[in-house]
Amino acid sequence: AQKITQTQPGMFVQEKEAVTLDCTYDTSDPSYGLFWYKQPSSGEMIFLIYQGSYDQQNATEGRYSLNFQKARKSANLVISASQLGDSAMYFCAMREGTGTASKLTFGTGTRLQVTL
Amino acid sequence: DAGVIQSPRHEVTEMGQEVTLRCKPISGHNSLFWYRQTMMRGLELLIYFNNNVPIDDSGMPEDRFSAKMPNASFSTLKIQPSEPRDSAVYFCASSFGSSYNEQFFGPGTRLTVL
Numbered sequence: 001a002q003k004i005t006q007t008q009p010g011m012f013v014q015e016k017e018a019v020t021l022d023c024t025y026d027t028s029d030p031s032y033g034l035f036w037y038k039q040p041s042s043g044e045m046i047f048l049i050y051q052g053s054y055d056q057q058n059a060t061e062g063r064y065s066l067n068f069q070k071a072r073k074s075a076n077l078v079i080s081a082s083q084l085g086d087s088a089m090y091f092c093a094m095r096e097g098t099g100t101a102s103k104l105t106f107g108t109g110t111r112l113q114v115t116l
Numbered sequence: 117d118a119g120v121i122q123s124p125r126h127e128v129t130e131m132g133q134e135v136t137l138r139c140k141p142i143s144g145h146n147s148l149f150w151y152r153q154t155m156m157r158g159l160e161l162l163i164y165f166n167n168n169v170p171i172d173d174s175g176m177p178e179d180r181f182s183a184k185m186p187n188a189s190f191s192t193l194k195i196q197p198s199e200p201r202d203s204a205v206y207f208c209a210s211s212f213g214s215s216y217n218e219q220f221f222g223p224g225t226r227l228t229v230l
Contacts, residue, residue: 035218045207045221091159103149103172104219106159 003027004094004107011112013082020067021077021110023092033095034075035104036066040088048090051075082114118142120222122208128228134196137225140189141210149219150183150193151207159207165191198229 005024013019025034036048051059051066059066067076079086092107121140129135141148149164163173165185173183180199185191195202205226209219 037221043205043226044223045209047218047220050218103161103164105161108158 003105004092006092006107006110008110009108011110013112013114015084015114015116016081018078018080019082019112021079021090021112023075023077023107025073025075025092025094027094027096029096034066034068035093035095036064036077037091037093038088039091039109045091049077084114084116087112087114120208120210120220122222122225124225125223126226128230129198130230131199132197134194135198135227135229137193137206137227139191139193139208139222141191141208142212142220143189145210145212145220146188147211148185148191149209150191151209152204153207153224154204162193200229203227203229
């Protein structure tokens with residue numbers, strides 16, 4: 001079974017609109033972390049936002065927020081007021097466990113295109 | 117502050133040749149990760165180190181791949197002999213402290229094996 005599932009291979013959004021990128025995860029570990037990364041066409045991986053499994057509130061970082069629904073095992077990324085520069089691939093990732101034994105597993109990504 | 121540094125940025129080689137990719141993590145970071153990204157398989161973790169010690173190399177595809185971290189500021193990923201299916205972008209990432217800290221990625225090395 002896939003540990004991280006991103007069901008939207010591609011998404012379009014109009015500039016200044018909000019967009020939600022879906023991510024569901026599968027783990028039996030009570031302690032885990034969820035990450036979103038952005039990969040623009042230049043290729044680098046840019047960290048956006050993090051949500052811990054025990055965090056009570058949804059994470060927010062500027063225009064990025066994470067809609068964390070633990071019971072549904074979903075961690076959707078919400079980008080508000082989209083900008084042309086938001087056009088990129090977006091990857092959801094999960095880290096299970098703690099300490100030195102933990103590692104990141106990435107989803108297949110969603111390509112977001114922001115249009116005028 | 118300097119981020120994760122990878123070299124070379126691009127590498128083109130012929131099948132059968134040895135390839136060595138290099139990574140300098142962010143100073144002070146104690147975990148280092150090597151990933152491979154392809155269209156077919158996405159982003160895969162190959163191996164990661166903590167305090168210079170390999171923790172999990174289960175993602176290393178086969179014996180042709182090897183990785184070392186002789187000190188806290190340098191790591192190599194070697195492919196010998198290289199094959200066309202090794203063509204990919206190889207990322208190095210580093211992080212510090214608890215497992216809940218984000219990983220900072222290098223710019224990647226685009227490897228093409230002819």
